[in-house]
Structure formats: structure tokens, C-alpha cells
Amino acid sequence: MIISKLYSRFLQQLPAETAHDLAIHSLGSPLSKLTGNAQPAAPIEMMGIQFPGRVGLAAGFDKNADAIRGLSRLGFGFLEVGTVTPKPQAGNPKPRLFRLIKDQAIINRMGFNNKGVDYLVKQVRKSRFKGVLGINIGKNKDTDNNRALDDYLIGFNKTHALADYITINISSPNTPNLRALQSKDSLNHLLSGLKQAQTEAHKKSGQYTPLVVKISPDENTDQLKAIAQVLKETKIDGLICTNTTISRPNKLNSNPQLIDQTGGLSGAPLKKLSLNTLKTMRALLGPDFPIIAVGGIMSVADAQQRFDCGANLIQIYSGFIYHGPGLIKDINHWLTQTHGFTPQP
Numbered sequence: 001m002i003i004s005k006l007y008s009r010f011l012q013q014l015p016a017e018t019a020h021d022l023a024i025h026s027l028g029s030p031l032s033k034l035t036g037n038a039q040p041a042a043p044i045e046m047m048g049i050q051f052p053g054r055v056g057l058a059a060g061f062d063k064n065a066d067a068i069r070g071l072s073r074l075g076f077g078f079l080e081v082g083t084v085t086p087k088p089q090a091g092n093p094k095p096r097l098f099r100l101i102k103d104q105a106i107i108n109r110m111g112f113n114n115k116g117v118d119y120l121v122k123q124v125r126k127s128r129f130k131g132v133l134g135i136n137i138g139k140n141k142d143t144d145n146n147r148a149l150d151d152y153l154i155g156f157n158k159t160h161a162l163a164d165y166i167t168i169n170i171s172s173p174n175t176p177n178l179r180a181l182q183s184k185d186s187l188n189h190l191l192s193g194l195k196q197a198q199t200e201a202h203k204k205s206g207q208y209t210p211l212v213v214k215i216s217p218d219e220n221t222d223q224l225k226a227i228a229q230v231l232k233e234t235k236i237d238g239l240i241c242t243n244t245t246i247s248r249p250n251k252l253n254s255n256p257q258l259i260d261q262t263g264g265l266s267g268a269p270l271k272k273l274s275l276n277t278l279k280t281m282r283a284l285l286g287p288d289f290p291i292i293a294v295g296g297i298m299s300v301a302d303a304q305q306r307f308d309c310g311a312n313l314i315q316i317y318s319g320f321i322y323h324g325p326g327l328i329k330d331i332n333h334w335l336t337q338t339h340g341f342t343p344q345p
Helices: 002-011 016-027 030-035 117-127 145-159 178-182 184-205 221-233 268-285 300-308 318-323 325-339
Strands: 044-046 049-051 055-057 078-084 097-100 105-108 132-137 165-169 211-215 238-241 264-267 291-294 313-316
Touching: 016 097, 049 132, 055 325, 078 117, 078 165, 105 268, 105 318, 117 132, 117 145, 132 145, 145 165, 145 178, 145 184, 165 184, 178 184, 184 211, 184 221, 211 221, 221 268, 238 268, 264 268, 264 318, 268 291, 268 300, 300 313, 300 325, 313 318, 313 325, 318 325
Parallel strands: 055 078, 055 313, 078 132, 132 165, 165 211, 211 238, 238 291, 291 313
Antiparallel strands: 044 049, 097 105, 105 264
């Protein structure tokens, strides 16, 4: 753990994207064994999946599934890789990733930079990962929204056999017009098409791969009501609350030049918006609908609040960037001590 802390501090001295790339390279190399082999805590069954722990890694960190082996040693109960698109794409021009250190926040406008679904499939197979894996799929930037379903079907059809669940990303603010897919009619068309593909794949292979939708924290109550209605009508298996926000809270302490950067804001300032979305969606969807909470979880107290407000599982990203594997360990310890859960052997 001391080595992990020192390495995390070293990475935070580097430019944000350089540090991220180096972390991915390290976690995908034999050096990842130096992190030890922490165990997840608080097993749960959800969506027909046996999760060995309730703390997962959010999508966006390991876009291409290059670091699965190293990440699997850190105590996560599940990993989510991606977002992956049908064709490789470079993403938005650099610089596109910014740390707001005084606010424990990150702004990114990466733009679904990834090596394409075929590369990700190869990496997942190469990893021989036996844990719970989610694969987050999106559309290419040059695909019009009226053809978005085609891209998501490519993503689903190429990955469902390798994934425990598939996340449908319609909420990133960094692909033009992507969030328009959250509107009622567009969402219904998209999810209906994916449910049909899921049914066909299940009949053909016998494997049922749950579909989960990741939504924005910037929707108002009426928009959330419409989303909840479509989720129920199309019988989607689960929900992730939430992606990053395009809003900027009034009380941010970092350099104004950083605060004004275009992109999605994550980390501590996202906490309130994400939590409110979770509360609203839990009320709209009822007590039994599977919900994964993500956004602004920077401490054990933040994790506890999400569980108290109805989350079944949580994911971390910015908290992992700022606090390293120690945050996973602390939350797992709390889950074990407070609730009497025992880590998986």
C-alpha cells in the first residue's frame, strides 16, 4: 500500500493525460503485481450476476481493456471497461483532461478516444479475467443520431459474449448530440432495438447479458420521469447514475482558466447532482430496480450515503485518481465492519 501511495503521488505531479496513460501501462504490466492482491467485500447478487463486492471501477479509466489484470488486484468487486465504439477514433484535440486539485475534481473532454471494439475484444480475451466485467458501449462521433442504433448493435453483438453486463452510454457530454438520445422517443427506439438483440443473442447462445443505461446528472425531473418510463417499458435490466456534468457549481476554488474548460466535470463537485439523480430515479423506479451509483464518491461517507439512498452498487473514478487503491480498501473495510459482510476468499 505504501508503494501504491507513493506511485499515486508521483502520477499527480505529471500532466493529467500523461499520468493516466502511464497508470494504464503500469497496471497492464508485470509491475502491477507490486500492488498486492486486495479482496472485494460485501457480495451481492444483482441482475442474475454474483458480484463478489459492491465497489466497482467506473468506465472511462480503462477504455481499451488494457489494464484488467492490474485493476483486478486492487479490491474492486467488478470492473467496467470502455467506452468503446465500433471504429477506432482519436477523440478530441489535446489538452482534454484537467485536474482541479483544490476541488478534488476533473474536467475531461476526451471524446470517446479508443482503439475500437475489435481491439477491446482481443484485450478482454487476452486477460482471461474471471471476475465481473461490464463493457460500456457508445457510438462513433461521425455517426448521426438517426443511425445510432446501428453503432450500439455493433458494440453489443461483438461484446455480449465476453461481458457480464453491457452499459449503454448515452450521457457523455463530449460527443456532439449524444445526450439527445436520452429524449423519450430516441431512447425508446434505441433501447427497444438493443433489447431485441439481447433476446436474439439469448436464444442463440443461452447466455443472457443484462443491459444497463448510464444517464446524465443534468436532466430535470420531467426528463428523469420520461427516462424511467422508457426503462420500465423496455424492461432494461439496470441503471447507472450518473455520468459527468456540464454545469459548474458556484463555489469552485481552482484556477478559473481550468474551471472554464469545456467538458464533463467529475469528482467532489458532482456529488450533489449525482446524489439527487439517484434519489429521484430510486423513487421513480421503485425499491427493486438495480441501480449503480457513481459520481463524486470520494470517501467512505460518500459511499455510505449512496447506499443509504438506494444504490445497490457503487463505482469510483475521480476518487480513485485522487486517493488511489486506499479508497477501495477503506470502503471495503467499512462494508465489512459496519454491515458484517465478509470479503470473498
